Amino acid sequence: MEITNYGDISPRTAGFATRKLLDRGQHLMVLERFGQVDPQGKNKTKTRKYRRYNSLARATAPLAEGISPAGQRLTFTDVNCNLEQFGDVVWITDVIIDTHEDPVLDEATKLCSEQSAETIEVIRYNGLKAGTNVFLPGTATTRATVNGTISNSMLRKVYRTFKRNKAREISEIIKASGAISTEPVAPAFFALGHTDLLPDIKLLAGFTPTEQYSNSDKALPGEVGKVDQFRFILTALFEPFLAAGVAGTTYLSGGSAVSNATACDVYPVLFLGKDAYGMVPMQGQNAIEIGVVNPKKTTDDPLGQRGLVSWKTWQGIVILNQLFMARGEVACTANP
Numbered sequence: 001m002e003i004t005n006y007g008d009i010s011p012r013t014a015g016f017a018t019r020k021l022l023d024r025g026q027h028l029m030v031l032e033r034f035g036q037v038d039p040q041g042k043n044k045t046k047t048r049k050y051r052r053y054n055s056l057a058r059a060t061a062p063l064a065e066g067i068s069p070a071g072q073r074l075t076f077t078d079v080n081c082n083l084e085q086f087g088d089v090v091w092i093t094d095v096i097i098d099t100h101e102d103p104v105l106d107e108a109t110k111l112c113s114e115q116s117a118e119t120i121e122v123i124r125y126n127g128l129k130a131g132t133n134v135f136l137p138g139t140a141t142t143r144a145t146v147n148g149t150i151s152n153s154m155l156r157k158v159y160r161t162f163k164r165n166k167a168r169e170i171s172e173i174i175k176a177s178g179a180i181s182t183e184p185v186a187p188a189f190f191a192l193g194h195t196d197l198l199p200d201i202k203l204l205a206g207f208t209p210t211e212q213y214s215n216s217d218k219a220l221p222g223e224v225g226k227v228d229q230f231r232f233i234l235t236a237l238f239e240p241f242l243a244a245g246v247a248g249t250t251y252l253s254g255g256s257a258v259s260n261a262t263a264c265d266v267y268p269v270l271f272l273g274k275d276a277y278g279m280v281p282m283q284g285q286n287a288i289e290i291g292v293v294n295p296k297k298t299t300d301d302p303l304g305q306r307g308l309v310s311w312k313t314w315q316g317i318v319i320l321n322q323l324f325m326a327r328g329e330v331a332c333t334a335n336p
Contacts, residue, residue: 029117030192030222030235031124033173034272035279036320048081050278050320055166079320081278086119087312088112094295094305108309109290116288116311121237127317128277129268133161133326143329146245146266149200150330152227155191158271158326159229162189165323167273169229173220186218188231191328193269195234196252198224199336230271240265245331257334269328276325280316288313 038048054075063069090108135158137148169187193201201207204227210219213226222233243253243263251264291310297303319325 029121030233030237031121031128031279033220034170034190035124035277035317036275038278039280046083046314048083048278048280048316048318050079050081050318052077052079052320079278079318081280081316081318083280083314083316085312085314086116086123087310088115088119089308089310092295092307092309094303094307112290112309112311116313118237120313120315121235123315124279124317125238125270128270128319128325129327131270131319131325131327132322135271135326135328137328137330140329143241143244143266144246146264146329146331147248147251148331149251149333150193150197150204150269150328152205154328154330155204155227155230158328159189161326162271162273162324167276167321167324170272170274185220188226189229190272191230191232191269192238192272193232193234194238194240194267194332195236196240196255196332197267197269197330198234200330200333201225201227201232201234203336238268238270240267240332241329250334251331252334264331266329267332269330271326271328273324275320277317277319279318280314 036050038050054077056072056074059069090112092104092108135154136142136146137151137154140146140148167189169189171185171187173183173185201224202209206227207225208227209225210216210223213219220231220233222235224232224234226232240252240255242255242265244266245251245264247261247263249258249261252258253262253264255265289312291308291312293308295301295304295307
């Protein structure tokens with residue numbers, strides 16, 4: 001079966017389909033908004049290098065009269081991001097084309113947009129939740145000893161660590177659209193977690209729901225509210241470590257309330273400062289390609305019974321500064 005970049009549709013139609021896919025899928029991609037964007041063009045290597053220049057030591061010694069200071073050399077830290085390829089195919093038969101009352105290409109594009117967006121979001125989530133800056137509730141010392149929910153104490157500790165390490169609040173995010181552009185937001189650190197955590201988050205002292213914001217129209221998709229310097233965004237794609245914590249009946253295990261003592265699920269909460277991570281975004285034809293092949297007769301398919309809709313993308317995710325982001329690991333109350 002012969003397949004080019006765009007299959008049987010023109011570049012104009014393919015561009016429209018790609019933009020539609022991006023506009024639809026982007027809204028599912030929470031992490032797309034907060035990372036440092038560095039698109040990878042075609043005919044490049046599979047490695048993207050990020051460089052961060054380190055702060056200079058403070059010049060606290062008084063200058064001697066007539067003597068120039070020795071000066072300092074600039075130092076930097078390089079972080080490499082390896083790109084990998086992902087994709088899938090939806091097969092379409094001639095029977096569907098001939099008999100289905102819905103526009104098959106449109107429906108297949110919708111399904112592929114959701115699949116590709118969720119795939120890329122989970123890939124990024126898996127990369128970021130492997131960070132080394134970890135905060136645990138109460139007396140827990142490891143994931144296996146987690147036996148508590150998110151707390152104001154955890155938020156204060158994360159905030160103190162961020163400020164001590166010069167992490168800055170996020171004041172600009174990527175727009176949820178098919179084009180690479182940004183929009184301003186009120187400066188804040190962002191906390192990203194699973195939707196199961198909402199009841200526990202609402203119990204935090206000082207929690208302000210989005211409907212009580214001075215301008216509720218400025219709330220981001222998935223945003224549920226804020227506490228002090230943190231704005232919370234929740235998505236069901238940020239799945240927990242199942243049955244990884246302390247056994248009991250107080251917290252969810254396997255996503256459900258349990259009557260017998262069972263190891264609780266441990267939910268990661270990603271706390272983000274500015275420029276904490278880098279990514280190759282799902283934007284532009286260089287990063288994602290749509291393929292459409294209508295059923296047609298070939299030597300492999302002599303009766304022209306099979307066609308397809310496909311998507312393919314290159315993606316990379318990398319933590320740029322472990323101290324500009326943190327991972328809280330908490331349990332989730334079973335019966336809030």
